[in-house]
Amino acid sequence: MRFATLSGLMLSGTFCILLVGASGPGYLGSRPGLTGLGEHHARTVSSACTPVSISLDSSHAPEFKEHFVPVSPAGSYELGSNGLQLFLDRPQGKIATKQNVNDKVAEGATLNSTFTLLYGTVTFTFSGPATPGVVSAAILIADQHDEIDIELVGGDPKHWQTNVFAPSPRDEQPLFGVFGQIENYLSEEKSVDATHSYTIDWNEDRIQWSVDGSLIRTLHKGDTKKNGALHYPAHPARLQLGIWDASSPAGTSEWARGPINWNEAPRRMSATFDNIEVKCPY
Numbered sequence: 001m002r003f004a005t006l007s008g009l010m011l012s013g014t015f016c017i018l019l020v021g022a023s024g025p026g027y028l029g030s031r032p033g034l035t036g037l038g039e040h041h042a043r044t045v046s047s048a049c050t051p052v053s054i055s056l057d058s059s060h061a062p063e064f065k066e067h068f069v070p071v072s073p074a075g076s077y078e079l080g081s082n083g084l085q086l087f088l089d090r091p092q093g094k095i096a097t098k099q100n101v102n103d104k105v106a107e108g109a110t111l112n113s114t115f116t117l118l119y120g121t122v123t124f125t126f127s128g129p130a131t132p133g134v135v136s137a138a139i140l141i142a143d144q145h146d147e148i149d150i151e152l153v154g155g156d157p158k159h160w161q162t163n164v165f166a167p168s169p170r171d172e173q174p175l176f177g178v179f180g181q182i183e184n185y186l187s188e189e190k191s192v193d194a195t196h197s198y199t200i201d202w203n204e205d206r207i208q209w210s211v212d213g214s215l216i217r218t219l220h221k222g223d224t225k226k227n228g229a230l231h232y233p234a235h236p237a238r239l240q241l242g243i244w245d246a247s248s249p250a251g252t253s254e255w256a257r258g259p260i261n262w263n264e265a266p267r268r269m270s271a272t273f274d275n276i277e278v279k280c281p282y
């Protein structure tokens with residue numbers, strides 16, 4: 001069984017985890033408008049996507065501050081000479097584990113970009129801990145909860161994972177696991193804790209994920225039908241970088257091969273982002 005994880009899970013903690021999608025009546029949910037883009041004919045490439053290329057190190061602090069805003073507390077991340085580190089620190093006090101769930105979950109770092117894009121190509125160069133129960137994520141996320149995800153699941157370090165969400169009003173719960181996929185590495189360093197470049201190439205017809213420049217997965221819009229509606233991300237999305245503790249609830253922990261065993265894991269773990277590049281070919 002595998003789950004992919006809606007990043008909202010960590011922010012709100014309120015979603016219940018169920019695998020099976022409801023089979024509602026055939027219904028093509030009408031999509032909300034493209035907020036902020038004005039008239040369709042007025043839409044131009046430059047209004048929806050702006051190229052950005054940032055080296056994430058302390059010598060580029062002004063660009064970093066211009067392009068990213070922390071969602072988690074100050075001190076949960078650090079822009080150093082060797083990249084942007086997002087920390088996951090052991091929770092205080094005693095941590096009890098029951099039925100593969102921890103009673104305390106660490107608050108990892110999360111950063112949003114200050115900009116959004118509607119279609120474009122984003123390359124994240126990063127690594128994450130190969131520790132069971134830890135997830136490092138580089139995603140595109142819209143206010144309408146559309147997501148295009150890259151997730152490094154520490155408990156399955158020889159693979160990386162892709163997913164999308166674009167909720168339809170007909171869904172009874174988030175479609176965890178429905179569009180998620182487990183991917184291979186092609187280079188010699190087949191591990192989440194080695195630095196790789198992951199690319200999301202998103203236009204209005206399809207999403208492509210690549211690793212280290214090699215195309216790995218293509219998801220066409222037409223492949224995203226479920227519960228009688230398409231689930232294709234089509235709203236302006238921010239970049240969101242994060243590291244999180246998937247030690248609860250049970251379904252999330254199982255997906256992440258958690259919970260974190262804090263008797264063995266370092267007290268502080270981190271995902272490290274070296275570089276982010278946004279290109280705008282569409």
Ligand SMILES: *[C@@H]1O[C@H](CO)[C@@H](O)[C@H](O)[C@H]1NC(C)=O
Pocket residue numbers: 069070071112141142143238240
């Ligand atoms: C970060 O992005 C999420 C998803 O769009 C949004 O809900 C949240 O308000 C954002 N937070 C900040 C501080 O920008």
